[in-house]
Amino acid sequence: MLDVKLKVYSPILADYLAWLFPPREPGGPLIVRAGNPMGKLLVAHCRVSDTPVKAVDPEEGSKTKPIWFDIELPDNDATWPLRTKWLWYSPADIKALNMALRATFDLDFGLYYMKGISQGLMKKDVVTAFVVSRSLFSKDSFESLHKRAYRKDLVSLERRIKQLLDKATYIDKNINLTGLNDD
Numbered sequence: 001m002l003d004v005k006l007k008v009y010s011p012i013l014a015d016y017l018a019w020l021f022p023p024r025e026p027g028g029p030l031i032v033r034a035g036n037p038m039g040k041l042l043v044a045h046c047r048v049s050d051t052p053v054k055a056v057d058p059e060e061g062s063k064t065k066p067i068w069f070d071i072e073l074p075d076n077d078a079t080w081p082l083r084t085k086w087l088w089y090s091p092a093d094i095k096a097l098n099m100a101l102r103a104t105f106d107l108d109f110g111l112y113y114m115k116g117i118s119q120g121l122m123k124k125d126v127v128t129a130f131v132v133s134r135s136l137f138s139k140d141s142f143e144s145l146h147k148r149a150y151r152k153d154l155v156s157l158e159r160r161i162k163q164l165l166d167k168a169t170y171i172d173k174n175i176n177l178t179g180l181n182d183d
Contacts, residue, residue, distance in 0.1 A: 002073035003029060004046055004087035007066045007094050008101065014067040015136045016105050021071070029070035034078070041100050042071060043078050045093040048085035108134075 008014040020038055021030035032039040047053075073079050073087070089097065109130060116126030130136070 002075060002079050002082055002087065004042075004071050004073065004089065006042070006069050006071050006089060006097060008069065009066055009098055010102075011067065012136055013098070013101050013105060014069070016108075016134060017069065017101060019135045020104075029072040032071055032073050034074040034076050038101060038104050039074065041097060043073055045089055045097055046073065046079075046082060046087050047090060047093065048082055048087060050085065052086050053088040 006017075008017055017038075018030060020036060021032050023030055032042050034040070034043075073082070075083075112130050112133075113123075113126055116129065117123070121129075
């Protein structure tokens with residue numbers, strides 16, 4: 001069997017990973033699909049051993065409680081040589097996979113948010129729909145996504161203000177006031 005353990009540091013990312021790779025039955029291993037880019041990364045970072053390797057905690061003693069997942073990799077050409085080995089992720093692999101998971105999540109949320117806003121939906125409704133559609137029911141999901149959307153709105157607003165200021169400065173420099181102040 002092609003099973004490996006992965007540690008996820010964030011509850012919202014743990015929910016997202018479980019949404020990306022739902023288990024066959026509740027509490028079972030997450031089933032990785034070969035066509036998913038995150039799934040390809042999970043396969044690519046897998047290490048092999050002829051003997052069992054203890055799951056390593058790269059953040060031992062950290063304040064956040066980690067979430068460990070059993071993951072079942074797809075049975076395909078890429079994983080064929082792994083079938084008779086013990087699979088594991090190094091601490092560096094776990095960190096890299098968590099960064100990739102965060103990037104995948106950020107891209108997904110950003111695209112979803114921008115599409116919702118462009119369709120005239122309210123920020124609260126877009127965030128709520130994203131949370132529900134991705135089954136992100138961790139305690140911090142709502143608040144952290146609202147903060148993320150707020151920061152995205154601030155960046156967009158600052159960009160628009162800069163564009164307007166640049167345009168106003170350009171217009172102001174090019175207006176010819178000669179002759180208006182002769183009265």
